[in-house]
Amino acid sequence: MRVAIFDFDGTLYSKETFQLLMRHMKHHPTHRSKYKTFFRKILPLYIGYKIKIVPEHTMKERSMQIYVDALHTLPKNELDDYFQEMRESMREGFNKDVISRLKQHKKDGVHVMLVSGAYTSLLNAVTEDLGFDVIIGTEIPFTDEGALNRDVSIHHIQGKRKNEKILESLAGYEIDWTNSFAYGDSFSDLPVLELVGKPVAVKPEQRLKQVAIERDWAIL
Known part of the structure; x- marks a missing residue:
């Protein structure tokens, strides 16, 4: 896969x-x-x-x-x-080129994942019709009654935590990492981009752009 x-x-x-x-x-x-x-x-x-x-x-x-x-x-x-x-208001700020890539991956039968530090409930709300197979974000802790659980701290999904959640989600699947893709814009996305054989730097910040150039990665 x-x-x-x-x-x-x-x-x-x-x-x-x-x-x-x-x-x-x-x-x-x-x-x-x-x-x-x-x-x-x-x-x-x-x-x-x-x-x-x-x-x-x-x-x-x-x-x-x-x-x-x-x-x-x-x-x-x-x-x-x-x-x-x-x-x-958020959908107005979507990157059309990235949306195009997403749609193409879905047509090609690729397992598409959204992995972000944003709140999971927000990600679900704004991307509900884009067809992601998996959405991984920062969970807001609630009690069984649906109230905010203030005894449990936010566990922000960033950096290496993204990789942990990705690998946890894909446990049990045989992944063709060499022919898989990852899209990111910042240097903090590097651990995820390094997971795959086809990383894409999207309007990258300078540090990531330098890495992308040195490693001959695609830049969108």
């Missing part, structure tokens, strides 16, 4: 999800009052990251936690609806 693994931010979606999440909360007709609390908590974290006290992976994981904590009063069904509201 061949696979095609797609990143989301900067790859399938040409922008940054978290920036859109922030705007969505800030201007939301019902939940905008939560933005001030969210912003007060995230600001010191972001400053720590900018002055290189807080590592990037830590900043991202804590940011995801702070965002969900700000919406802790919403049960799962309402939080799903909240993400669903972002569907159309």
